[in-house]
Amino acid sequence: NAGVTQTPKFQVLKTGQSMTLQCAQDMNHNSMYWYRQDPGMGLRLIYYSASEGTTDKGEVPNGYNVSRLNKREFSLRLESAAPSQTSVYFCASSERGGNYGYTFGSGTRLTVV
Amino acid sequence: GEDVEQSLFLSVREGDSSVINCTYTDSSSTYLYWYKQEPGAGLQLLTYIFSNMDMKQDQRLTVLLNKKDKHLSLRIADTQTGDSAIYFCAEGDSWGKLQFGAGTQVVVTP
Numbered sequence: 001n002a003g004v005t006q007t008p009k010f011q012v013l014k015t016g017q018s019m020t021l022q023c024a025q026d027m028n029h030n031s032m033y034w035y036r037q038d039p040g041m042g043l044r045l046i047y048y049s050a051s052e053g054t055t056d057k058g059e060v061p062n063g064y065n066v067s068r069l070n071k072r073e074f075s076l077r078l079e080s081a082a083p084s085q086t087s088v089y090f091c092a093s094s095e096r097g098g099n100y101g102y103t104f105g106s107g108t109r110l111t112v113v
Numbered sequence: 114g115e116d117v118e119q120s121l122f123l124s125v126r127e128g129d130s131s132v133i134n135c136t137y138t139d140s141s142s143t144y145l146y147w148y149k150q151e152p153g154a155g156l157q158l159l160t161y162i163f164s165n166m167d168m169k170q171d172q173r174l175t176v177l178l179n180k181k182d183k184h185l186s187l188r189i190a191d192t193q194t195g196d197s198a199i200y201f202c203a204e205g206d207s208w209g210k211l212q213f214g215a216g217t218q219v220v221v222t223p
Contacts, residue, residue, distance in 0.1 A: 004155075031209065040121070042215030043156075043201070050208075090155055094209050099144045099163075101203070102211055104155035 002026050006091050006105035013081045013112045021076040021108050023091030031094045032074035033102065034058075034066060036087040043090070049074055081112045117214035119202050124220045131189040133217045135202030138183060142204040145178060146211065147187045150199040159187075159200075197221045 007022045025032065034046040045058030047066040055066050063085060065077045074093075078085055088109050092102040117137045125131045137145070143164050148156040162169045162176045162185075169176045175188040189196055202214040 040215070043213045048210075092156075094211075099161070099205060099209060101144070101146045101148075101158045101161055101205065102156075104148075104157070106155045107153075 004091055004093055004103050004105035006089075006108050008108060009106070010109050011111070013078075013110065015082060015112060017081050018077065018079050019081065020078075021089055021091075021110075022073070023075065023105060024073045025091075025093040025103070026072065027093060027095075027103065028071070029093035029095050029103070030071070032068065033092045033094075034064075034074070034076045035090045035092065036060065036085075037090060037107075038087050046076065046089075081110075083112045086110060086112045117202055117204055117212050119200075119214040119217045121215065122218045122220070124222060125192050127192060127194060127221055127223050129192055131187075131192045131196065131219060131221075133187045133189075133200050133202075133219065135185040135187075135214055136183055137185065137202070137204045137212075139204055139206070139212070140180075140183065141206060143207050144205040145176075145185050146203040146205065147174075147176065148201040148203060148213075150201065150216070152198075156201060192219075192221050194221050194223070 004025045030051045033048040035043040044060045049055045049068040052071045091105040094102045146161040147159045150156045173190045177186045199216040201216045203211040
């Protein structure tokens with residue numbers, strides 16, 4: 001049982017380049033989330049998807065777009081990367097209405113130069 | 114939104130007990146959680162407590178909840194070097210959506 005899988009694990013982009021971070025879960029969870037983690041700032045929610053077919057903005061959505069491709073997959077796209085988007089990105093999933101918390105992926109470390 | 118606050122850093126000697134504190138503001142929280150993040154890894158769920166409980170014990174971990182003061186704590190008995198990590202407190206609503214604190218960096222010294 002893989003849980004939540006994120007790809008790639010590491011990426012270096014030049015300013016202005018675009019890329020998509022991939023996330024897939026195999027636990028049949030309804031809800032999925034994208035966070036970024038920066039030193040001293042904890043986890044900040046970028047976007048979330050409460051169920052297949054819906055997406056909503058979180059705390060820091062500017063510069064990002066998301067796609068809930070199906071129940072398993074939730075991707076995060078940077079259309080024109082900026083150095084301020086250098087961060088570690090985590091995907092998580094949960095059962096809607098469940099109380100078992102979130103299951104996190106192992107993260108993508110992104111550097112924008 | 115609602116806030117979850119934690120102290121940022123805790124230093125503890127190996128073999129001592131660690132106590133990590135957290136305060137939250139949403140009185141409608143149904144569950145409260147503690148996550149552990151080791152260097153270079155994602156967050157792993159350590160334990161959780163239902164909001165109508167006062168205490169939960171799980172091996173070396175003890176969670177105390179004071180609902181009146183909206184205060185949550187995690188006690189780690191006999192702290193080991195492998196307990197060095199960032200610990201996140203989180204509150205969950207009835208939909209299962211979580212709000213995280215900024216994390217407490219725990220450093221265990223020999």
